[in-house]
Amino acid sequence: MPKSVLLSDGLADKYAGLLKCPICHNSMALINKKSLICRDKHCFDLAKQGYVNLLSHGIKTKYNKQLFEARKLLAQSGFFEPLNQLLCTLIGNLMNNSEGKAQGPSLNIVDAGCGEGSHLATIQQKLLQSRGIQPLGVGMDLAKEGIQMAARDYGSILWCVADLAQCPFGDQQFNVLLNILSPANYSEFARILTDDGLIIKVVPEKDYLKELREILYKETAKQDYSNAKTRELFENHLQLCKLVPLRYSVTLDQPLIGNLVQMTPLTWGAEETRIAKVLKLESLEITIDLTIMVGQKREERS
Ligand SMILES: [Zn+2]
Structure with missing residues (x-):
């Protein structure tokens, strides 16, 4: 049975100290x-897999176990490696820039919408290997199936099933918030972030998975994709510090092509015959086209 970081010697209080009750917003303690x-005696048990479910009510999502397994296999094949490396560099540079500041070397990272957890786990490991930084990592997702898998595979992070609209954390607990190919809740993000903390949001660009999109949606309205609204929303809520483009391609063989089809919501509305066409391919070169948006909270105007 994996051990939760909430049971680890020395770190348990630190992790518990980040949390607050999602119902009454009081602080919580492990008993x-x-x-x-x-x-107020609202009680949340640690699951035997080591995560904690902090939802006040059950929510079903369309993201199932099969999708997360597929995503994890794809991640393990190196599909997101350049992205994780870039995120690690951005976070590492932040730590270099803040050396000597009052906040010192502590780094608390939350991945909001972490899915099966491989981005955060990879980044945590890279930060340790390349910079000697051991961040306190917390992953949250609405989908229990993703969090269960994360807890099963990565024991050095606190994994929570939680709702972005009611983040179960106290104010200003994190210096870095990751939001990777996932929806945002900017008022909650700003609340749980320190004043000089960074929000790092990864959004798809128009050529993201374009080869798949072309087969699935050729000559339909879904063939093109724009993130203009996502970017506008980000800039409405946050001070945009930096936009970093990231574009690369990977060649997938079977069974990874099948994993790609399973992991992306892109296939949800596609015709079966078109999906079958993708699944018959022996090899597929696919474009990963992303922008990393780095933002800070706006200064409060008095
Ligand atoms: Zn409570």
């Missing part, structure tokens, strides 16, 4: 090495 409980 009997098995439950998080707040002052």
Whole structure:
């Protein structure tokens, strides 16, 4: 059975200290090495896999176990390696720039919408190997199936099932918030981020998975994709510090082509015959076209 970081010697209090009750917003403490409980006695048990479910009610998502397994296999093949490397560099540079500041060397990272957790786990490992930085990592996702898989495979991170609209964390607990190919809730993000913290959001550009899009949606309205609204929303809420483009391509063989088809919501509305066509390919060169948006909270105007 994997051990939760909430049960680790030395770090348990630090992790528990980041959390607050999603129902009454009071702080929480771990009791009997098995439950998080707040002052008003709202109680959340650690699951046997080591994660904690901080939803006040059950929510079903369209993201199932099969999708997360496929995404994990694709991630393990190196599909997101250049992205994870770039995110690691951005975070590492932030730490260099803040040396000597009052916040010192501590780094708390939350991945909001972490899915099966491989981005955060990879980044945490890279930061340790390349910079000697051991961040306190927290991954949250609405999909229990993703969090269960993350907890199964990566023991050095606190994994929570939680709702972005009611992040179960206290104010200003994180210096870095990752939001990778996932929806955002900017008012909650700003609340849980320190004043000099960074929000790093990864959004798809128009050529992201374009070869797949072409087969699935040729001559339909879904063939083209624009992120203009996503970018506008980001800039409405945050001070945009930096836009970093990232474009590369990978060649997939079977069974990774099948994993790609399973992992992306792009296939949800596609015709079966077109999906079957993709699944018959022996090899597929696919474009990963992304922008990394780095933002900070706007200064409060008094
Ligand atoms: Zn409570």
